[in-house]
Amino acid sequence: MQEHHIPHWAALALAGLLAACAAPAPAAPPTPAVQDISLVALDIYWDQDVIEAQANQPLRLTLRNDGALDHNFEILELDISVLLSPGESEVVEFVVGRNGIFSYLCSIPGHDEAGMLGELVISDQ
Numbered sequence: 302m303q304e305h306h307i308p309h310w311a312a313l314a315l316a317g318l319l320a321a322c323a324a325p326a327p328a329a330p331p332t333p334a335v336q337d338i339s340l341v342a343l344d345i346y347w348d349q350d351v352i353e354a355q356a357n358q359p360l361r362l363t364l365r366n367d368g369a370l371d372h373n374f375e376i377l378e379l380d381i382s383v384l385l386s387p388g389e390s391e392v393v394e395f396v397v398g399r400n401g402i403f404s405y406l407c408s409i410p411g412h413d414e415a416g417m418l419g420e421l422v423i424s425d426q
């Protein structure tokens with residue numbers, strides 16, 4: 302029954318305050334910068350052995366197969382596996398939430414042994 306002690310103008314002000322609280326926040330947090338990285342598969346190697354990126358920032362990895370063979374980009378630890386036919390390209394977007402070195406390779410038999418492997422190095426700097 303406390304409402305009875307609140308003056309009418311105060312109740313209106315309170316209602317206004319509650320409405321303001323329910324409204325969406327005026328300033329949205331800044332959108333994290335997307336890190337655009339390209340990796341090209343060739344016969345039989347990747348065009349890069351090391352990829353560096355930041356933790357907790359969206360990573361947009363564009364994979365392209367410029368070879369004449371199938372290649373399959375794979376990062377086991379991140380559960381990423383992308384099969385690329387010759388001439389094909391595909392974009393994978395993901396975020397790595399911690400620092401570390403994540404090995405990538407081509408999982409087509411024999412290709413990693415032939416040198417189709419590299420490291421995705423994630424840091425927070």
Ligand SMILES: [Cu+2]
Nearest residue numbers: 372407409412
């Ligand atoms: Cu391959």
